[in-house]
């Protein structure tokens with residue numbers, strides 16, 4: 001068997017086309033969706049992601065601005081900026097690019113963002129709503145993964161979904177969303193013993209480790225769906241995932257590539273959340 005390749009880029013393109021039409025309708029009602037991205041420091045990878053977000057926003061008719069702050073910025077200074085954006089009625093979405101410099105307490109920053117503008121879906125109020133299955137801003141990468149699976153008609157109900165990785169931005173929330181879709185979910189991580197005993201039973205395998213080639217053909221079940229969330233930049237500049245694509249594709253039924261898999265979907269769901277914010281989702285009003 002050779003897997004069907006899930007084309008995240010093409011799906012992202014299609015969804016962005018639909019969003020472009022929605023944004024233009026909002027503009028007719030004098031609503032101008034606007035996203036503000038804050039980037040602290042000058043990590044080249046972060047800068048490149050932020051530029052991707054700006055470009056995708058512009059293509060969809062969403063205006064955006066990037067606030068660049070030096071890596072020496074104090075936590076108080078960053079909080080002040082967030083409070084200012086929280087009360088700015090022209091700003092619908094606020095995204096603080098992660099990771100932040102070590103002297104800034106990440107959780108304190110996330111909690112300072114108005115949950116109604118939290119287009120990353122990282123605020124504890126929004127995480128709580130996601131966990132209880134209520135309408136909210138879903139974290140972009142997990143939301144993109146679920147959207148991909150739905151769009152390819154992949155059944156989740158009753159399936160064994162195995163998530164490798166337990167970060168707050170990918171592993172934990174993607175497992176929760178799969179559970180909400182009635183999958184049976186197993187979380188694996190760096191301390192898991194006998195990893196292959198779990199991966200070999202996975203109908204759906206989500207790999208979010210951050211190391212190339214951690215999953216290969218021998219880890220997976222015939223016909224499994226493989227979602228590769230890894231983004232690893234090799235010394236020669238090429239981008240690669242966490243999965244050995246060639247060998248895994250021989251056994252899988254579906255597989256996502258890197259690049260052009262999960263990455264473009266992440267940005268697309270950020271745009272979707274920004275549109276939702278502009279339409280005025282209220283965490284009190286529901």
Ligand SMILES: Nc1nc(=O)c2c([nH]1)NC[C@@H]1CN(c3ccc(C(=O)N[C@@H](CCC(=O)O)C(=O)O)cc3)C=[N+]21
Nearest residue numbers: 049052096097098099120140259260261263264266267
């Ligand atoms: N507050 C916050 N929110 C985030 O959503 C967030 C973040 N911080 N920090 C970093 C990660 C990473 N991330 C990516 C988004 C798109 C691609 C993407 O589009 N990748 C392209 C390739 C891009 C390239 O070639 O560099 C692809 O996979 O095809 C990658 C990575 C969002 N993140």
